[in-house]
Amino acid sequence: xxxxxxxxxxxxxxxxxxxxxxxxxxxxxxxxxxxxxxxxxxxxxxxxxxxxxxxxxxxxxxxxxxxxxxxxxxxxxxxxxxxxxxxxxxxxxxxxxxxxxxxxxxxxxxxxxxxxxxxxxxxxxxxxxxxxxxxxxxxxxxxxxxxxxxxxxxxxxxxxxxxxxxxxxxxxxxxxxxxxxxxxxxxxxxxxxxxxxxxxxxxxxxxxxxxxxxxxxxxxxxxxxxxxxxxxxxxxxxxxxxx
Amino acid sequence: xxxxxxxxxxxxxxxxxxxxxxxxxxxxxxxxxxxxxxxxxxxxxxxxxxxxxxxxxxxxxxxxxxxxxxxxxxxxxxxxxxxxxxxxxxxxxxxxxxxxxxxxxxxxxxxxxxxxxxxxxxxxxxxxxxxxxxxxxxxxxxxxxxxxxxxxxxxxxxxxxxxxxxxxxxxxxxxxxxxxxxxxxxxxxxxxxxxxxxxxxxxxxxxxxxxxxxxxxxxxxxxxxxxxxxxxxxxxxxxxxxx
Numbered sequence: 001x002x003x004x005x006x007x008x009x010x011x012x013x014x015x016x017x018x019x020x021x022x023x024x025x026x027x028x029x030x031x032x033x034x035x036x037x038x039x040x041x042x043x044x045x046x047x048x049x050x051x052x053x054x055x056x057x058x059x060x061x062x063x064x065x066x067x068x069x070x071x072x073x074x075x076x077x078x079x080x081x082x083x084x085x086x087x088x089x090x091x092x093x094x095x096x097x098x099x100x101x102x103x104x105x106x107x108x109x110x111x112x113x114x115x116x117x118x119x120x121x122x123x124x125x126x127x128x129x130x131x132x133x134x135x136x137x138x139x140x141x142x143x144x145x146x147x148x149x150x151x152x153x154x155x156x157x158x159x160x161x162x163x164x165x166x167x168x169x170x171x172x173x174x175x176x177x178x179x180x181x182x183x184x185x186x187x188x189x190x191x192x193x194x195x196x197x198x199x200x201x202x203x204x205x206x207x208x209x210x211x212x213x214x215x216x217x218x219x220x221x222x223x224x225x226x227x228x229x230x231x232x233x234x235x236x237x238x239x240x241x242x243x
Numbered sequence: 244x245x246x247x248x249x250x251x252x253x254x255x256x257x258x259x260x261x262x263x264x265x266x267x268x269x270x271x272x273x274x275x276x277x278x279x280x281x282x283x284x285x286x287x288x289x290x291x292x293x294x295x296x297x298x299x300x301x302x303x304x305x306x307x308x309x310x311x312x313x314x315x316x317x318x319x320x321x322x323x324x325x326x327x328x329x330x331x332x333x334x335x336x337x338x339x340x341x342x343x344x345x346x347x348x349x350x351x352x353x354x355x356x357x358x359x360x361x362x363x364x365x366x367x368x369x370x371x372x373x374x375x376x377x378x379x380x381x382x383x384x385x386x387x388x389x390x391x392x393x394x395x396x397x398x399x400x401x402x403x404x405x406x407x408x409x410x411x412x413x414x415x416x417x418x419x420x421x422x423x424x425x426x427x428x429x430x431x432x433x434x435x436x437x438x439x440x441x442x443x444x445x446x447x448x449x450x451x452x453x454x455x456x457x458x459x460x461x462x463x464x465x466x467x468x469x470x471x472x473x474x475x476x477x478x479x480x481x482x483x484x485x486x
Binding site: 023024026027028029052053054090093095136137138139141142143144145148149152153156159160163190193194198199209212213216217219220221222225226229230232233236237238239240 | 336380381385386387391402403406436437441464468472473476480482
């Protein structure tokens, strides 16, 4: 079964924008929408007024209290950002990302594309939960896109690629990419071990350091097997030496 | 002199939409706008309210009484349409049209891209004034795009072709990707710690396991900073717990 990418809106402010996003999704044959803490509550009639008939997308939207929960069952997640971050990350154009997504979905992976709140975009903490970043190359002197337009451009490239022939094959492995919750649990385990051992003692630097560490591993596209290997590494390293 | 394509709106109904078009044009570094018989008159404050600061595009918009007049000084003109017409015409995707436009502008040709009224789109008479047609490939069951979104998609493809962009780039900020020998030294250090702790005891599986572990980290494109972070992690985890 081929999954189409899931659009995830983090703390969208205006319900109208959620409706406009649903319309853009309908244009691009995307139909799975997740909402993390929509400001104006959900469901919301103002969203339907802007959806131009893409009502089923709104009817079936799932609501989550945190981004972590919204990502729990996904295998590979893209953060969309307008600006460069002080983080080491793989950044795609929508075109390159679409090619990538298409290969992943052909291999039965569940993909998410995360969009931040209208005014601020995604926080660095949100971004570091994702594997890679999508930035739309646009006029740097005038790059403000509204939410629905950002969704439309990413969805447009997805549509172009998913409705034509495959350009290149993905290297298929036996194991699947890990689900997000498995990776997150590993992060939490690793961070706990590090704190126990006194590694993250500087409180001010701790959250920055945790983000850097998460970024290192998110760039690896960890499989289930990899996560289990990493657990083994941390577990063995953490144990006191046998005498 | 290289001309950038001119956006021409035929009988736009809502001034707000003209403003949203100007914003989308700004995103794509297009700055020449022509209006044919805008329904709500021109200039119009409602347009400025939706332009998100793309005011100069509105300030310099030219108004015409007919499409023929608006096209008079242009060399090559595309009509944008949502549906197939009962006409034999050359029809481009936005991507193919952008490549074409780029070649034409490099040869000093003045290009126009014509968009119809919100509700009806261009009439067949309008279309037949143009040299070729652009149709955006989108979900045929849900292809209604608003005016600004149609301009955005065509402008986006123009921007991609006229501004060379890397398809994907690794944003590394201040630090460089680590030299291979630094990474290798880290691997050796990690593996020694693991062997000391009894993790890689099965000799037969050891080399396979080492390869898997190295693959995890090699996929991360480690920077110098990352390698130093990873040393820190392994060092702290390996130390016997403080009492």
